Amino acid sequence: MFTPTYYLLHVADPAKSAGFYTELFGRPPVETSPTFALFVLGGGIKVGLWSKATVEPATGGAPGALEIGIALAAPADVDAFHENWVARGLPVFQSPTDMDFGRSSMVTDPDGHRIRVFATTG
Structure with a gap:
């Protein structure tokens, strides 16, 4: 393995x-x-x-068929990441959203590769 x-x-x-x-x-x-x-x-x-x-x-x-996932400690950290991202004028692909697994937000890099930040709940 x-x-x-x-x-x-x-x-x-x-x-x-x-x-x-x-x-x-x-x-x-x-x-x-x-x-x-x-x-x-x-x-x-x-x-x-x-x-x-x-x-x-x-x-x-093509970009977008794979995601880089960055686990954060708490749902509030997802919101803080998002606020920092927006304050820097960077594009957001998905605003913070509650999903089945927890809180999530997504941005993309200059080539369109997806980067998901998330905090699991439960």
């Missing part, structure tokens, strides 16, 4: 996306090049941003 610890997103502009994720993750990438950026997060999880123009084999997928 294995546990995935490395996620790659195919992006149009790795430098622009790295700026976005630097703000989201609260830390800079540990590696950058014109075609790639790498973040190392808590627990050793890695998020790579690879230029979709240079990824091999060539990509055929």
Whole structure:
């Protein structure tokens, strides 16, 4: 059995996306090049941003078919994240909403990849 610890997103502009994720993750990438950026997060999880123009084999997928999920401690934290996001003038895909599993909100990165913040209830 294995546990995935490395996620790659195919992006149009790795430098622009790295700026976005630097703000989201609260830390800079540990590696950058014109075609790639790498973040190392808590627990050793890695998020790579690879230029979709240079990824091999060539990509055929579209953004939005996969979500990055960020678990927060409490439903109020989802609302606070949303308020901070709006205050920074960033686009919101879904305002805070109570769902079957808990409170959730969604934003998208510059390429349309979905990022869901949520707090489970119950």
